[in-house]
Amino acid sequence: SQQGEEDPQALSIQEGENATMNCSYKTSINNLQWYRQNSGRGLVHLILIRSNEREKHSGRLRVTLDTSKKSSSLLITASRAADTASYFCATAWSYGKLTFGQGTILTVHP
């Protein structure tokens, strides 16, 4: 299966701290994406990193991709209570399709 595996499954931090989530996958990919889901709602795209990129930034988000290790990480700096959500990585390996990991539940305490 191409499905990504995320680590940790749950993360609890205090406001102002950084949050790091990791994603590993099994086969070659075209790109890797991170999505956010607030409780029971639809997923929202956060950032896309292509296989020939190593790092990408968007506001307080930093994503890295190591294709040799088949892994990616999402760093949220200076976390806020509003960042509380589930975060999913999704790998793009076949035309038009994404395969999602099981997600990391992030809780940021005020």
Add this chain to the structure above:
Amino acid sequence: DADVTQTPRNRITKTGKRIMLECSQTKGHDRMYWYRQDPGLGLRLIYYSFDVKDINKGEISDGYSVSRQAQAKFSLSLESAIPNQTALYFCATSVGTSGRPGETQYFGPGTRLLVL
């Protein structure tokens, strides 16, 4: 994303009933997808459509069927609902014109389905 709408938002049905979940989009995207999400799991692809005449099975299509009535509409049917189809169902769209695999997808708010 308000550009992708799903109806109904919640549905309770009984085993053996046929139900339809509907998805509409105003984004003008060619590609549409149906996923299901179970507690503690990621999303699994049920069906996808790259244009009105192109329908493809995903990884868990058994027990489901779809219809792409127009570029903007993609419906998912459960022909004879069973309890293990209880889940949160999402519709998503993507542009389809970039020619690149794995484009960004835009999700609807979801339909919560309970099969008794």
